[in-house]
Amino acid sequence: MKTTFAENESLILIVDDEEFIRMQLRLALKREGYQIAEAQNGREALSLCEQLHPDIILLDAIMPDMDGFECCTRLQSLECNQDIPVLMITGLDDQVSVDRAFEVGAIDFVTKPIHWPVLRQRVKRLISQSQLQKLLESANQELQRLVRVDQLTQVANRRRFEEYLDQEWQRMLREQLPISVIIGDVDFFKLYNDTYGHQVGDRCLQQVAQAIKNTIKRPADLVARYGGEEFAVILPHTDIEGAMILAQIICSVVRKLAIPHSNSPVSSYVTISTGVATLIPTLSSNSQELVGMADRALYQAKTAGRDRAQFI
Structure with missing residues (x-):
């Protein structure tokens, strides 16, 4: 040789x-x-x-x-x-x-x-x-x-979120294991944009996205920008206890970014509210039910005062 x-x-x-x-x-x-x-x-x-x-x-x-x-x-x-x-x-x-x-x-x-x-x-x-x-x-x-990445935040986009959720839903259906979704919404983000301007708002979303992404450790988990100031996390093979712990950590790491938000009614810094849902897939259920549950839990988190995690 x-x-x-x-x-x-x-x-x-x-x-x-x-x-x-x-x-x-x-x-x-x-x-x-x-x-x-x-x-x-x-x-x-x-x-x-x-x-x-x-x-x-x-x-x-x-x-x-x-x-x-x-x-x-x-x-x-x-x-x-x-x-x-x-x-x-x-x-x-x-x-x-x-x-x-x-x-x-x-x-x-x-x-x-x-x-x-x-x-x-x-x-x-x-x-x-x-x-x-x-x-x-x-x-x-x-x-x-x-086509799969949100250009502003460099995490997965909504299209990739939907694709991956369907894929993992089918996998968890075969294995009969739980799958969880976290949906997070930056609190009073319209007020933030009105106060600091859209360019600063974009930087805020970038920082929040990276903070959430850095919180996710397993290769099978996916962080996505769900739309506007909303982010979503897909957690295959994760029960409600594990998903809630992660949602609470996400709230904490966003809070610790200490991004000033002088007009926020809940804090002097940018915060995020999260809704959590978990299902074991069945033939009679679908992934959109899981998303709907997480969305309702997010609404409850906002109603309860924001800057917190809530589950259904």
Whole structure:
């Protein structure tokens, strides 16, 4: 095994059991400016792929122990390697071998003896396609993030809240476990905006959102901006006692931000009221019932004086 590559250049993994072939490929491709890693068998190639994530793999079809066809099949089964293009190099040019190469996941093939201008162009094309695919995937991931995130507060938006609640409701239905929702509303936020202006109001919402987000510790829990000055938390596998404790902590951490609110009737600082509800899903119930219960509990918290947690 030989590895020589730099961070900012395309990396090609050459897999061939013949040292002379690897040397020829290495010298030819390094002249084109590529960085090279080498493996002398399929098992070594699988290990290197997981470590290095090359931009393209040049894979010999006929090797002892694990041939290129089996190696390519195994590469496709590894999630981290599924998108790496494989160019099969084979001494076989019969229809069965060519069909098999494509069936196991190879993107293209060249035959031995290698015609170097053809190999150079195919490598260049496949790397270009691979880089374009990565850019498209990255752009798509960012788009997916944007449509699920509230741009002001950088927590989940209402759309993501609804999607995730339905997803976790179904999961808790299957497992017959409780799911809780907390809905919080910043107290007298209209008065806050009227007093300090909308820009300061936006900063207030950002601080409150991050305070709530930092309170949530489990990966399965979700914080969302429910709308305006309202925030919501989804708590799968959480009973009413656990949800109430968390709601009380949220009230406390918002209070401790000590954001001045000179015109608030309940405090000289920004506070939040929270409503809590818990259900074990059944076939005759739905997630919106849970939201409705939390919303009614929030109304009760406001009626009782705000800056508190209330449950139904």
